[in-house]
Amino acid sequence: MNAIVSIKNLHKAYDSGFVALRGVDLDIAEGEILALLGPNGAGKTTLISTVCGITVPTAGKIMVGGHDTVTDYRAARSLIGLVPQEINLEPFETVENTVSFSRGLFGKKKDPARVAEVLKMLSLDDKAKSKIKELSGGMKRRVLIAKALAHEPRVLFLDEPTAGVDVELRKDMWNVVADLKAHGVTIILTTHYIEEAEAIADRVGIISKGEILLVQNKDEMMSQMGRKELRVDLVEPVETIPDALMKYDLVLAPNGRAVTYTYDTRAERTGIRTVLNDLDAAGLRMADLQTQQSSLEEIFTTLVKEQSA
Numbered sequence: 450m451n452a453i454v455s456i457k458n459l460h461k462a463y464d465s466g467f468v469a470l471r472g473v474d475l476d477i478a479e480g481e482i483l484a485l486l487g488p489n490g491a492g493k494t495t496l497i498s499t500v501c502g503i504t505v506p507t508a509g510k511i512m513v514g515g516h517d518t519v520t521d522y523r524a525a526r527s528l529i530g531l532v533p534q535e536i537n538l539e540p541f542e543t544v545e546n547t548v549s550f551s552r553g554l555f556g557k558k559k560d561p562a563r564v565a566e567v568l569k570m571l572s573l574d575d576k577a578k579s580k581i582k583e584l585s586g587g588m589k590r591r592v593l594i595a596k597a598l599a600h601e602p603r604v605l606f607l608d609e610p611t612a613g614v615d616v617e618l619r620k621d622m623w624n625v626v627a628d629l630k631a632h633g634v635t636i637i638l639t640t641h642y643i644e645e646a647e648a649i650a651d652r653v654g655i656i657s658k659g660e661i662l663l664v665q666n667k668d669e670m671m672s673q674m675g676r677k678e679l680r681v682d683l684v685e686p687v688e689t690i691p692d693a694l695m696k697y698d699l700v701l702a703p704n705g706r707a708v709t710y711t712y713d714t715r716a717e718r719t720g721i722r723t724v725l726n727d728l729d730a731a732g733l734r735m736a737d738l739q740t741q742q743s744s745l746e747e748i749f750t751t752l753v754k755e756q757s758a
């Protein structure tokens with residue numbers, strides 16, 4: 450992998466003694482969208498803050514574009530754009546100046562053409578002269594992204610970009626992220642909305658209690674880790690599941706017209722054949738069959754539960 454960010458054995462203990470990261474290893478490929486998924490307090494923000502040099506690691510090493518984030522901080526940081534969770538904009542400033550000012554913070558020369566390009570990328574070009582206070586919440590979030598992109602970073606960290614926003618705005622933000630990827634930006638976003646990771650990520654990392662439990666291509670994760678459901682529609686409804694079928698933990702539909710069998714796609718034997726044979730032997734005639742892949746949500750819940758057990 451051509452890693453633009455490489456994190457090795459990262460530990461973080463806060464002054465309180467609380468250990469927020471416990472040996473995180475993570476490589477982020479140039480051009481990908483990686484979603485870090487984890488429950489509250491998992492360590493997502495700590496991980497981002499450490500990569501961005503806001504939090505000092507207790508142990509471990511982080512390289513960004515070949516620069517060490519501790520010993521070569523300025524070079525590493527200049528390659529990173531960070532979009533924080535909270536909106537912290539100057540209400541009376543114009544959009545254009547806000548973005549231009551951020552560029553200056555990184556010691557970059559004024560470049561109105563670059564600022565205009567970033568605003569266009571985020572569909573803010575017609576708001577360039579507007580004051581921040583005149584913008585909607587969704588537009589302000591876009592300005593935060595524009596600010597983070599002003600100094601031409603190669604990697605963009607988005608910390609919970611859609612926390613507390615409505616469904617429409619969330620989808621809008623997903624489109625923005627897809628557009629940024631198309632412009633060659635590497636994106637790492639944290640979220641605890643599983644459907645967000647499912648919708649936009651190339652890879653998903655699951656983090657819990659300061660540890661990365663799994664990082665994998667999203668589609669592979671869903672097909673390999675998942676459970677599947679087999680739904681059998683019955684010709685005649687039944688009131689209860691026959692005793693002979695109890696061992697399969699079948700779920701009967703409320704109208705008695707279908708039973709559902711859940712199986713592990715990773716198991717050596719799925720049990721499908723014997724379930725179907727036994728349904729037949731019990732006199733349940735099948736009208737139709739369908740299978741359905743379980744969601745990332747179920748995979749996530751299972752992994753986090755296994756870790757706590």
Ligand SMILES: Nc1ncnc2c1ncn2[C@@H]1O[C@H](COP(=O)(O)OP(=O)(O)OP(=O)(O)O)[C@@H](O)[C@H]1O
Nearest residue numbers: 463465467469487488489490491492493494495496
């Ligand atoms: N400055 C600090 N001092 C002590 N503990 C801290 C500090 N900052 C964070 N923590 C603790 O570290 C743990 C990880 O916090 P972090 O903010 O990284 O989690 P998160 O995964 O981003 O959570 P959320 O989804 O709620 O934003 C939490 O238990 C938190 O209380």
